[in-house]
Amino acid sequence: MGVSTALFLARGGARVTLIDAATAVCAGASRWNEGKIHLGHLYAGDPSLRTAHRLLPAGLAFRPLVEALIGGSLAPALSPADDWYLVHRRSVVDADTAGRYYDAVTTLAATHPAAAGYLRPLGNARVERLTARELDAVADRASIVAGFRVPERSVSTRWVADRLVDAVAAEPRIDTRLSTRVTGLTTGPAGLDGPLTVVTAEGAEGPFDAVVNALWDGRAALDASLGLAVPAAWSSRYRVAVFLETTAPVTMPNVVIVTGPFGDVKNYDGRALYLSWYDAGLLAHGTGPALPPVPALDEAATARLADEVVARLASLLPAVADVPALTASRQVAGGWVVAAGLGPLDDPASSLHRRDRLGLTRHGRYLSVDTGKYSVAPWLGRAVADAIL
């Protein structure tokens, strides 16, 4: 979010200081996530379609905006096949209702004026219900009751992050301050309507004509320190997944087990895989603006976590059991997921099934931006930069 905003601002003529507590930009959740470029299919738990309407324009704009930011094609980063949404028997949305929801979202996407920008052509896109034979070939049928092929794709977020790092380094109007933690903001007599100074653990930066809070996990705490409202229902989850490379090509489909706290398999190019199981990868969970502590994982704990992810997925998708023997390299990594919403994902009433409450809040020259989703960041970054320019 911060990198997209900074690049759009710099290319619009502004001088930008990009501050990050990490030792590199793009080292947080935006490097270590599944990279699903949402059209809205995942949010069948929000039948109002509000989430789909909110995520759709951003997902359709992702490819052209990122290609402009990195100055090249996104093609090498794209997952080559549509996602299979497999409905778990404990899904909070039954299979027929989910199927109707996927149809509605697909129609919204295919008829949207910006549809041509998506990662795959959407002109004739439709949802296909998987046949019994297709399901039998991949899934444990005692747990998976139905499946749908939906026209949603993903990107390799590590590939994108590497190109964004290069784009920032090549941009003369961006000054980057790494290993610099933002702790507050000071104002002059005009308050948030005047020049703003950013307070960091190392000193101060500024004054600036405008400050964008794109701190994601650190955003709510900074807003709260300025006396700005943070949603009463606010949750922070630290989630990790398994990113691995195989020694030989694997033919596994891209699978999302829905709807609830289940898992995903992403097969980016036959050799680079993403495996996640929600409960196994949830390392910390808290509510309110302060973040809960994240336990450090030593080598043994990391290996146990990866084994559990594989075992839980393999109990539903037997082919996953073959992956460990084919693994060339493996990394367990992830980041924060912060959101306006509360409640466990196996509860249909959880407000986390609704993910439309994201975006920009503006107080004078201070702009606070809730990314919401990776797929939204470039689109929102463009909007934040436009608001400032």
Ligand SMILES: Cc1cc2nc3c(=O)[nH]c(=O)nc-3n(C[C@H](O)[C@H](O)[C@H](O)COP(=O)(O)OP(=O)(O)OC[C@H]3O[C@@H](n4cnc5c(N)ncnc54)[C@H](O)[C@@H]3O)c2cc1C
């Ligand atoms: C396992 C997992 C899977 C996911 N899958 C998907 C998916 O498939 N599709 C999707 O759209 N979204 C997905 N998400 C969500 C997505 O990753 C996030 O919504 C998105 O990356 C947030 O982008 P960001 O730039 O706001 O945050 P980040 O990329 O985390 O960047 C925030 C930056 O702020 C810095 N920072 C924080 N606090 C401070 C401070 N006080 N001072 C200085 N710097 C600070 C951090 O160091 C970091 O560099 C997933 C998330 C996880 C964890």
